[in-house]
Amino acid sequence: MTTGIKDQIDSIYAMLKNLPSEETELYPPVPCEYIKLFEKRFSIELPLDYKYLLSLSNGFYFDGYEILGISFNSKDTRYDLTATYNFEHCESENAMYSYIVPFYHDGFGNFACFDTRKINKNGSCPIVFWEHDVEYNETYEPDVINNSFVEFVLDIFQIRAGSDCVE
Secondary structure (H helix, E strand, O other): OOHHHHHHHHHHHHHHHHOOOOOEEEOOOOOHHHHHHHHHHHOOOOOHHHHHHHHHOOOEEEOOEEEOEOOOOOOOOOOEHHHHHHHHHHHOOOOOOOOEEEEEEOOOOOEEEEEHHHOOOOOOOOEEEEOOOOOOOOOOOOEEEEOOHHHHHHHHHHHHHHHHHOO
């Protein structure tokens, strides 16, 4: 991970810490062994920008947006990447591909996901939008909505800032 990405995550974390507590919930950092266990269990590599955020806060809740953290105990976070991955890959009617990792739900059954096939040299990967009622295949894949996790989170802040200006 480049210093620039690390600095961006540090800046995002600082912004989250400075928001009113009724809008934001940060969690204790994830134990490193949870990340390794998740990656080993599902035979995938998570992007470095996401793993670095987890080292600061194991996911977060911000103004209706929840970024999932890793837990093997559902009491650690409201929603959990492990349980969500299991459900969306094994129990869902429209199962996700193994390399797709859902880290944010929109409340309507759809997810922003890491496309872990495409991790780049900086350790980031594209973010795709998985619609629960669409049947994807080799020629029709989920749409890329951001180029990295950092970009996705920064977009959340921009959406929020824009909504404050609309009366």
